[in-house]
Amino acid sequence: MAVFSLIIINKAGGLVYQREFQPGLRKLSTNDYLVLAGTFHGVHAITRSITPKLPLAPAAALATTPTTATTPSPNNVVSPSATSSTPTSSTASYSYPNPGVPATGLECLETDKFRLTCFQTLTGTKFLLFTDPLMANIEVVMKKIYELYADFVMKNPFYQLEMPVRCEAFDRNLQGWLRGRT
Amino acid sequence: MSYYFTILSPTDVPLFNIAFGTSKSGGDGIARFRFPDTAQYMNQFIIHSSLDIVEEAQWMNGNMYLKHIDTYPPASAYISAFLTPSGARFLLLHQPPQLASNSGQGAGGSGSMGGSMSGSLLLGSAGGSSRASASSIANNPTSPQTEEAVRQFMTEVYENYVKTVMSPFYRQGMEIKSPVFRGRVTAAGRKWL
Amino acid sequence: MAQPARHAAMLSISNSGPNLPVAAAAADRQQPAQHIHTQSQSSQGLRVPSNRKTIYDRHLNRSRNAELSRASFAFLFAEMVTYAQRRVTGIQDLERRLNEQGYPLGLRLLDLLFYRTMSSSTSSALSSSSSTSSSPPNRPLRILPLLHLIHGPLWRLLFNRPADALEHSVSPETPNEYMITDNDPLVNTYISVPKEMSMLNCAAFVAGIIEGVCDGCGFEAKVTAHNQPTEMWPGRTIFLLRFGESVMEREKVLERAGVK
Numbered sequence: 001m002a003v004f005s006l007i008i009i010n011k012a013g014g015l016v017y018q019r020e021f022q023p024g025l026r027k028l029s030t031n032d033y034l035v036l037a038g039t040f041h042g043v044h045a046i047t048r049s050i051t052p053k054l055p056l057a058p059a060a061a062l063a064t065t066p067t068t069a070t071t072p073s074p075n076n077v078v079s080p081s082a083t084s085s086t087p088t089s090s091t092a093s094y095s096y097p098n099p100g101v102p103a104t105g106l107e108c109l110e111t112d113k114f115r116l117t118c119f120q121t122l123t124g125t126k127f128l129l130f131t132d133p134l135m136a137n138i139e140v141v142m143k144k145i146y147e148l149y150a151d152f153v154m155k156n157p158f159y160q161l162e163m164p165v166r167c168e169a170f171d172r173n174l175q176g177w178l179r180g181r182t
Numbered sequence: 183m184s185y186y187f188t189i190l191s192p193t194d195v196p197l198f199n200i201a202f203g204t205s206k207s208g209g210d211g212i213a214r215f216r217f218p219d220t221a222q223y224m225n226q227f228i229i230h231s232s233l234d235i236v237e238e239a240q241w242m243n244g245n246m247y248l249k250h251i252d253t254y255p256p257a258s259a260y261i262s263a264f265l266t267p268s269g270a271r272f273l274l275l276h277q278p279p280q281l282a283s284n285s286g287q288g289a290g291g292s293g294s295m296g297g298s299m300s301g302s303l304l305l306g307s308a309g310g311s312s313r314a315s316a317s318s319i320a321n322n323p324t325s326p327q328t329e330e331a332v333r334q335f336m337t338e339v340y341e342n343y344v345k346t347v348m349s350p351f352y353r354q355g356m357e358i359k360s361p362v363f364r365g366r367v368t369a370a371g372r373k374w375l
Numbered sequence: 376m377a378q379p380a381r382h383a384a385m386l387s388i389s390n391s392g393p394n395l396p397v398a399a400a401a402a403d404r405q406q407p408a409q410h411i412h413t414q415s416q417s418s419q420g421l422r423v424p425s426n427r428k429t430i431y432d433r434h435l436n437r438s439r440n441a442e443l444s445r446a447s448f449a450f451l452f453a454e455m456v457t458y459a460q461r462r463v464t465g466i467q468d469l470e471r472r473l474n475e476q477g478y479p480l481g482l483r484l485l486d487l488l489f490y491r492t493m494s495s496s497t498s499s500a501l502s503s504s505s506s507t508s509s510s511p512p513n514r515p516l517r518i519l520p521l522l523h524l525i526h527g528p529l530w531r532l533l534f535n536r537p538a539d540a541l542e543h544s545v546s547p548e549t550p551n552e553y554m555i556t557d558n559d560p561l562v563n564t565y566i567s568v569p570k571e572m573s574m575l576n577c578a579a580f581v582a583g584i585i586e587g588v589c590d591g592c593g594f595e596a597k598v599t600a601h602n603q604p605t606e607m608w609p610g611r612t613i614f615l616l617r618f619g620e621s622v623m624e625r626e627k628v629l630e631r632a633g634v635k
Binding site: 151152155156157158159166167168169170172 | 446449450452453454455456457460564565566567568569570572577609
């Protein structure tokens with residue numbers, strides 16, 4: 001199961017890390033990678049804002065009758081403050097397609113040659129992983145990459161935040177772990 | 183028995199001083215040196231003069247507790263030494279009380295203590311316990327019991343010294359001012375000496 | 376002559392002597408001064424925590440088997456490196472600063488290490504009721520015991536494992552040089568040194584600890600950390616100990632005297 005390459009984009013949309021693990025994708029120039037990172041950052045933001053908000057009809061009705069506010073369906077995450085006061089309830093009376101999880105934006109992009117998985121950290125850094133479309137358990141790979149990033153990049157005193165990642169120990173461990181998996 | 187205890191840094195700076203008397207066999211824990219007028223500086227003088235011997239013994243014997251290392255007969259002062267691995271020296275000067283039997287000098291010594299009452303009290307207690315404790319810590323500064331008692335004392339002080347040293351606000355060579363430390367040393371003295 | 380007066384006052388207090396008017400008067404005169412003394416002490420003073428526990432109330436073996444989060448140490452150490460990096464003139468300056476941060480730690484660890492080995496030996500002695508048979512550990516007098524102390528107990532105290540190698544310089548010109556090897560220093564686990572600083576080894580901090588231990592024991596030494604990567608161990612570090620002239624001279628004297 002092939003992991004083709006990894007791209008890390010900082011929260012401003014700049015490319016901070018790019019590395020190829022297995023051949024299979026067409027090579028891009030450095031400049032193209034920078035464009036790719038910037039473009040993806042923009043597309044990601046757009047996908048987040050176009051995520052449909054599904055109106056919650058019963059919740060809107062409940063907002064006017066606070067006595068029954070405790071009986072919404074468990075899937076609806078409407079904050080208590082939203083149900084108790086009418087002005088805010090109008091903004092919170094919807095749910096995302098994935099209930100309970102706020103809209104994050106593009107998570108997966110699939111073609112017949114590769115699959116692009118995006119993972120965004122709490123601080124806005126994005127990890128893009130290009131894998132074989134048939135590969136399973138991408139979350140496991142992604143989680144491990146995040147862990148290695150947290151260890152060998154964030155704990156490195158010579159790494160400056162939001163700047164390109166040049167940490168030899170990160171490269172070494174990433175390479176070693178991926179090799180050990182295949 | 184009267185004691186004078188000093189901690190010296192590796193560069194011979196005094197870090198801590200305390201004088202106390204025995205609390206064993208009816209002692210009240212107050213130091214009564216033979217020559218109280220000069221004890222203040224004579225004790226320091228005697229202790230510092232034993233440093234040469236400490237430094238010689240230091241490299242011949244790897245023990246932390248060097249036992250009794252020096253005697254200063256004119257003041258009948260006995261010095262015991264304990265070395266911490268990081269180079270601090272614990273030096274204890276002990277001076278056994280003068281017994282009534284070695285008369286003339288004893289009277290003179292107690293007379294200079296500034297109070298006839300206290301002098302006679304001291305002599306009385308020493309005389310009373312002399313038979314029972316001929317080999318006890320109080321009267322025989324070089325006996326194995328004394329060595330052992332001093333070792334226990336030193337070990338307990340060392341524990342508290344390590345605690346001081348481990349404090350992030352303490353740097354090597356700084357005077358130890360903590361009243362808690364002083365209290366602990368006093369307690370150790372009361373317990374073992 | 377203030378000293379004899381104070382002495383008399385102390386005696387009179389201890390005897391609570393009302394029938395010594397002179398001494399009592401002296402004590403009265405001393406009283407205000409003593410009050411001021413105690414007041415100033417308490418005001419400048421000691422702030423005891425609300426639970427009334429000072430560092431002297433805590434047992435030194437309390438954290439003996441406790442474990443420290445590796446991540447929090449890594450973050451702390453990263454900040455220490457960043458801190459040391461401010462306004463440095465070069466790599467050597469940075470290594471010197473890291474060394475200086477480690478040095479006082481070495482002095483402290485030395486005392487703690489001996490205390491712990493001592494207390495464990497005496498406590499076992501107490502249970503077997505023979506306190507004289509098990510002697511406390513000896514202070515190192517010669518270079519070799521010192522190096523074994525660093526290689527074994529010190530490394531175990533710091534990193535929970537002994538160091539990987541201990542060597543003496545093979546060159547006859549430098550008999551005062553010894554090397555301790557660590558294949559993967561804990562402090563460097565998460566550190567990638569940028570290419571332009573490739574000479575730097577942040578284990579200079581550990582070198583400072585070693586230097587503190589050597590100096591504390593009375594062995595004047597300069598300790599430096601050097602990268603020596605191998606295929607297997609990319610982070611392999613050699614700590615080079617250079618003992619001073621005085622140490623080497625004493626070593627010769629002690630050898631002749633048969634001290635081990």
